[in-house]
Amino acid sequence: MDIQSVIAGYDQKNLRVGILGSHSALEIGAGAKQEGFETVVICEKGRDKTYTRYYKNLFDHVILLDKFSDIVLLETVRQLAALNTVFVPNRSFSVYAGYEAIEQKFAVPLMGNRQLLRTEERNTEKNQLWLLRQANINTPKTFKKPADIDRPVIVKTCEKKRAIERAFFYASSPAEYEKNATDRIKKGIIDRGSLENAVIEEYVLGAKFNANFFWSPLTGELDLLGFDRRIQTDIDGILDLPAEEQLELKILSQNIEIGHAGATMRESQLEKIFDAGQRFVDTCKKEFSPGMVGLFALQGAVDKNLDFYVFDVSPRVPGCPCVEPTSPYMKYKYGVEVGPGKRVAMEIKNAVQTGRLAEIIT
16 A cells, blocks of 8 residues: 555645544544544444434544444545545554554555554564563563463453453462463353463552553654543442452452543653653654654553553553543643644644645554
8 A cells, every 4th residue: 555645645735534433533533623623433333323413513524334344445445535534543443444454455544653553462473562572661571371370460361252352360370360260261251262362461569550642753752641540340340349248249350441530640750651651652663664653552550669560552542531631741731731632633733734744644
């Protein structure tokens, strides 16, 4: 695909910002409208009311598909190109479109690096963990097999019925791993096959923080949009119970992300967060040219020694619209609250005005 020739054929005075109707579409749509752009949302029939009814004010153009995966079909691609669409990839786009199709068939300019999207999958050779280690960012110890477990770990695998959702469980020994895995297999939460590709990772005992960033190729500056923390079911409900009842009920907890809550970090610790973000940006530039473009997030925890450990990376739009109203960090820099969607639109507008749009798309 020659994306540069596609963008060269666009009417850059009439660009539209596009997004798949899931995950963070409202945030991207709202931010684009704040900066004066028209918007395009791609929806799946039967899952569109949020965008076509309840928040229809955010989207000027709606493309309804039989299923999300149809976004890579030639007809859909042509519709998006005809609208001069700059598309913003989110997690749902990666899942439903698929990496090969995104890299080889989806001939629509992406605001971001499409080659980096694949690194989110841990079964990829040069994946997010590899990038973190290349960047010399603190990461939890990982274990190749259950027999090696010698400390508390979190086991990350896929759900049996919903492969796009991850299932988690905890263990502190090989025997506990086997017991907890067997219990979940019997309950139909996971299957034995999925455990073969499971990640066994040291459980970092510390305060959880998702650090949300924006890297600008135009200015060479790293923005910290803010922090959020995940709200998960049904682990949050279990933790609301007294300890005795948690033990008595013997509920097999799951960590299914259902929302986010804003957070702030002690000011004296911010420099190390920026340092981790910059290290990641520098490594991506070396390994996946042109490097990081736009939004990304480092999910981690700060332990009792105040060391920041990163255990997950979002190399695209993080699903955290809460950072605009709850985070002060962008206001400190820009004088106004700036959320992920607005920051994306600001970058696109700057690129158009300076004749550098080719530098922020792939």
